[in-house]
Amino acid sequence: MTNTTCAECGSEITISNDVESGEILDCDICGIELEVIGVDPIELSKAPELEEDWGE
Numbered sequence: 001m002t003n004t005t006c007a008e009c010g011s012e013i014t015i016s017n018d019v020e021s022g023e024i025l026d027c028d029i030c031g032i033e034l035e036v037i038g039v040d041p042i043e044l045s046k047a048p049e050l051e052e053d054w055g056e
């Protein structure tokens, strides 16, 4: 496991070592979605807020 900090609230987040770039994680504290943009070292960025567009 690896620890990093939330880009939003600064809380410590534990990430498993087999996380892959592009995965989306949720911060347990503030609930924001964080996208893994790098794994060596672990780098997180706030996931873009996607509008749910179900079309049709």
Ligand SMILES: [Zn+2]
Residues within 6 Å of the ligand: 006, 007, 008, 009, 010, 011, 027, 028, 029, 030, 031, 032
């Ligand atoms: Zn947070």
